[in-house]
Amino acid sequence: MEPMIKRMRVRLSVTFGFLVLVLYSVGALVSLGVFQQGLHRSTDALLVDLLSEVRPAVSTSSERPSLKDWDRAARMENLPVLATIQIFDPKGTLLESYGPPGVGVLTKGRVHVSDEAGDFRSVYQPIMRQDKQCGFLQVQVSTAHDDRSLNELTTAIVLAFPGLVGLVAFGGYLFVGMALRPVELTMDLLRRFVADAGHELKTPLSVIEAAIETIEHVHKEHNLSELETDMIRSASKRMRGLTEDLMFLARVEDPMRAFAKQVLSLSTLVEEEVQEYTPLAESRRLKLEITSNEPLEIVAEPESFRQLVSNLLSNAIKYNEPGGSVFVSLKKDGLQARLTVADTGIGINESDMVHLYERFYRADKSRSRGAGGAGLGLAIVKAVADAHQASIEVVSTAGEGTTFIILVPLAASPVSREKKPVERSGA
Ligand SMILES: Nc1ncnc2c1ncn2[C@@H]1O[C@H](COP(=O)(O)OP(=O)(O)O)[C@@H](O)[C@H]1O
Ligand SMILES: [Mg+2]
Structure with missing residues (x-):
């Protein structure tokens, strides 16, 4: 899979998972709240029923209301009293209490008793005698049972969380993979199109190049102007460069491609490339110098890595002023080779930095086109670096200069060893 698609897939899966978990948490909190409210409401309804059931049994014949007769009858029939039933005088003083111990004061709703006894829910109503209030009847039940149900639900929700995380991560990854499939196919198609188009352009280009040669010959023989032929020649040269760069990029970025990597002397490669560019540098009155070149080996595909070094040198020369310099250095940096x-x-301006590796991006368009660049060089550098587990750093100050640093694992380091030797596939 394409590295960009892979990164996108992981990022989208994480976002998706995060969203699902936030929704789950909110949903869990809401359902816990609703469940708790429901429990309260049903307990209170039960208590109100109980009140109206017990109320007729309250004797109001004497000064104080009493349930003594009812209690006696209940005992005779051996009926257990599950709720706390209490009688209060009009001032709220407890007169009688039956059933399990409760709270000895008039109170409504949830009330905390003690840590051992726990909490109670309580409901009361006035007792009337001849239109005069003569006391209160109160019933209470412990909330222990409700609390246990709530705790069990909370535990279930919390315990389900890790499983859900795993499931969401897995499902999200699969789902996002499916969703990204068309993107992947499109990118693949685009890459194949570029490679095919480049390939198809090669033949007509060769024809033009051959024809130009003949025409140039004829022009020379007849002493005709060489202006037009020069124009055609330089245009066909640019087109050849462009097609080759496009095809190379398509090849390097092909995720199915196996790189023909081998142990490679980076110092030799650097030396050869600097030699190659010396005439160009001299023609532009630039100093091109190797400041340090430690004999280091990396595991790389020579053709690709040469392109990387070549593009960096070409840029350093192209985007320079006469009298300027280019310094190349290769040093060991831990388990990596540091090419500067x-x-x-x-x-390079700060605002151009983020676009540097985009295809066809040129910071200084007039200058770049004049210099013959199409903006593919750094895209190639990036693709080759990615294929070799190498990182790129850029430090630049507009008007002062630019430094590109490539850090690539040394041949003996674990990262590079794990990748070697990779043989080129049959194609
Ligand atoms: N060493 C450098 N100094 C200044 N600008 C640079 C340098 N290297 C690259 N750039 C800027 O980055 C753009 C992209 O570089 P590149 O991909 O190699 O394309 P080009 O074909 O234009 O050389 C260039 O057009 C140039 O504006
Ligand atoms: Mg370039």
Whole structure:
């Protein structure tokens, strides 16, 4: 799978998982609240029923209301009293209490008794005698049973959480993978299109190049102007460069492609490339110098890595001023090789930094086109670096210069060893 798609897939799965878990938490809190309210309401309804059941049994024949007769009858029939039933005088003093111990004061709703006894829910109503209030009847039940139900639900919700996390992560990853499939196919199609188009352009380009040669010959023989032929030649040269870069990029970015990696002397490669670019640097009155070149080996595909170094050197020379310099250095940095290409050129603006590796992106368009670049060089550098577990750093100050640093695992380091040797596939 394409590294970009893979990163996108992980990022989307994490976002998806996070959203689901937030929804789950909110849903759990809401259902706990609703459940608790429901429990309270049903307990209170039960207590009100109980009140109206017990109320007729309250004797109001004497000064104080009493349930003594009712209690006696209940005892005779051996009826258990499950709720606390209490009689109060009009001032709220407890007169009688039956059933399990409760709270000895008039109170409504939930009331805390003690840590051992727990909480109670309580309901009361006045007792009337000849239109005069002569006391209160109160019933109470412990909330222990309700609390236990609530605790069990809370525990179930919490226990389900880790399982849900796993399920959401797995499901999300699969789902996002499915959703990204069309994107992946489109990118694949695009890459194949570029590669095919590049390939198809090669033949007509060769024809043009051959024809130009003949025309140039004829022009020379007849002493005709070479202006037009020069224009065609330079255009076909640019087109050849462009097609080759596009095809190379399509090849490097192909996720199915196996790189023909081998142990490679990076110092030799650097030396060869610097030699290659020396005439160009001299023609632009630039100093191109290797400041340090430690003999280091990496595991890389030579052709690709040469492109990387070549593009960095070409940029450092292209985006420079006459009299400027380009310094190349290769040093060991822990388990990595640190390749630095520093120039004293025009530099890169902060705002261009983020787009640097995009295809066809040129910071200074007039200058780049004049210099013949199409904006594919750094896209190639990035693709090659990615394929070699290498990182790129850029430090640049506009008007002062730019430094590109490539950090790539050394041949003996664990990262590179795990990748070697990779043979080129049959194609
Ligand atoms: N060493 C450098 N100094 C200044 N600008 C640079 C340097 N390297 C790259 N750039 C900027 O980044 C753009 C993209 O570079 P690249 O992908 O190699 O394309 P190009 O074909 O234009 O060289 C260039 O057009 C240039 O504006
Ligand atoms: Mg370039």
